[in-house]
Each structure stands twice: as C-alpha cells, then as structure tokens.
Amino acid sequence: MCVDLNAFYPSCEELRDTSLIGKPHAAIMTDQQEGNNITKGVVASSSYEARKLGVRSAMPLSKAKELCPELILKKVDIPYYRQVSNKVMNMLEEYADVLEQTSIDEAYLDCTKSVLSEYNQHQYSNIERYASNIKKTIEEQCKLRSSIGIAPTKSAAKMASDFQKPDGLTILYPDDVQRFLENLEVQRISGIGAKTQRILKEEMGIQTIGQLAKYDVQNLMDRFGKKNGLWMWQVANGKDEDPVIPREDHISLSTESTLETFTKDKEVLLKFLLNELVDELYERVASRGYHFKTVAVKIVRSDFSVETREISYSNYQTKKESLSSVIEGLLDRFLFDDNTAKIRKVGLKVSKLVRIEKKSPLKQKRLLDYF
Secondary structure (H helix, E strand, C coil), X not given: CEEEECCHHHHHHHHHCHHHCCCCEEEEECCCCCHHHCCCCEEEEECHXXXXXXXXXXXXXHHHHHHCCCCEEEECCXXXXXXXXXXXXXXXXXXXXXXXXXECCEEEEECHHHHHHHHCCCCHHHHHHHHHHHHHHHHHXXXXXXXXEECCCHHHHHHHHCCXXXXXXXXXXXXXXXXXXXXXXXXXXXXXXXXXXXXXXXXXXXXXXXHHHHCCHHHHHHHHCHHHHHXXXXXXXCCCCCCCXXXXXXXXXXXXXXXXXXXXXXXXXXXXXXXXXXXXHHHHHHHCCEEEEEEEEEEEECCCCEEEEEEEEEEEECCCHHHHCCHHHHHCCCCCCCCCCCEEEEEEEEECCEECCCCCCCCCCCHHHHC
C-alpha cells in the first residue's frame, strides 16, 4: 500500500484553526511573518478550494494572489507538521508488517502477512475492507483525509494512490496492473525527472507507460545506463521488485497474532500475550541491542477497530521483566463490557528505542592514530 495524506500542510493548519475549513488557503515558504504581512514567498501546498482556482505548489505568491485574491496565507510550520505526521505514522505501524516512510506525508506499507492472517488465504475481496479501515482510523484519530493505492509493486501502488484524490482508494490486482499503467503518461512514474521525461518524449517518442513497456529494454539500458534503463522497463511492465524497507533506525518493534477464538476474557488475553508474544518480541529487541522506554498493548476487535494502550518508563529498560510486568495493567485500561466487540487479534510493541554502546577500555594510542 501507498498511503498519501491529502493536502497535508493545509490540512494540518485546519486542525488548529477550524475556520479555514472550506476556504482557499495555502502554506507559504517565506522568511516573513504570519498572516496579512506575508507579501513574498512560494506556495508549499494549498487547500483543494485554492487548487480549484489554479493555486499550485511551487507557485510564486504573487501569482497565487493574482489567481485568488482572497487566499488565506499561513507560514509553513515544519515542526508542527512533523508532530502530526509522527502521530499518523505511529498509527500506520499498527497495520503494517513493514512501514517505509518516504516523506512527511507519505508511506509505503507491506501488509501481506496482516491481510492474510486477518482474512485467511487469498480472500482478495477483503483487501478493500482492510484499507478502508486504515482510512477510517486516520480520519477518526488524526482528522485527516488520505488516498491509498494498493498493488503488487511499490511503483504501481504509488501511481494508484495518485489516481483518485482526494480521499481515494484504488486497488490494482496483479492482472490489472499493466492495463492501468498503459495509458498513463511516463512522468507519472515516481523517479522519472524532467530531464529523463524530455528525452523519452522528445527524442525517443515515448509518451505513455504502455509505450515504455513495449520499448526494447536493451535500448533503454544503452540510453540511460543498465540500472536505470532496466528499472524503468520493469516499472512500466509492473515487474519491479523493490521491497518496502523500514527506516534504519526503528522507532518501534512489534509483534501480533490472531486469536483462534474471539474473546473478551482478560485472563485469556493476558495468558496469550505472556506465553506467545513476550519471548518473540524481547528476543528481537535484545538481538538488535536496543534499550526501550515505552511498552504498548494493541487489540483489534471483531469490528476491525484498533485500540492501543501504552506506558513509558522514566529510564531505558533492557530486561524482559520490564516488558512482561506491565501487560496486565495495560489490559486493565481496555473496556471488556457488553457494549464492546470481542477481541480477534492482540499485539505487543516497544518504542522509544535506542542503542547504548558499551564503552571499551582505553587503549594506548599509537603515533599513526593521530593522522
């Protein structure tokens, strides 16, 4: 899956100033002050109301105001946007086997194992339900709209996420990929820049991805280099195999499992977490040399709603007991009454991770060590 947060900067501004909702406004890159005092700068992103009037990213402010005199201006606030982004990414981790955040407002999710464990073997009809639940959770917990593209490859998922904005959901099953790509212009491939686009279109007569797919791969490698030429041909044919790669420095590690029988019995859940998940997660934490501060328990109910409860230590922890001893208390913070759905899946997560290297004894330096 490729998850794209729609009009992210303007949407963040609407979270803290609801009077902006439904109005044309834009986040501006400028060194001036806020509001009406902004007279110069460049549009970083605009609301969909402003986009309907022609206001676009990278447009000079003077041009944007010419197109939309009533445009409301907000100075770009990256620290604030990053806080909102981190909340979304942490939530997405609950749904992904592997999460690769590629920008402040976009991420790839490999959900293969999660979808298969949720819906047994290859019940493709339920992929839409899984993705719809992600969109619903983003909207309910973060108050943001998103577009999701789902495909067998990252590149196709990216193009699918761009297909129905805003608030879109596009699913490409394996047999659909080439038909979907065929008539798209080559610049829709993420990674093909202006220079390559110009060469493809003006010098080689390749306008669409379908034409690129049929072009001789050897000629592409001769023109753009073996690696890039082969990559473009593979993307055009839906055959690229780039994996979803997690960030090198994990913000969390987690494990989860579906219960054989849905339940609201806290003792059953406690026993399952302690006997089935603690050892696996702790082994992964210890083998990577991580120390942790935060432990979380996640539940997925039979209505597919996701809930998480967490607790943080004041100091970094290394012992398995620091993981297992807080689980019962975290379970006590969930509701298990008659008005709640049964639990179908449970998970365990540690976050705020750090590697603390052990210092080696000081050694006598040699003269060459100083050069």
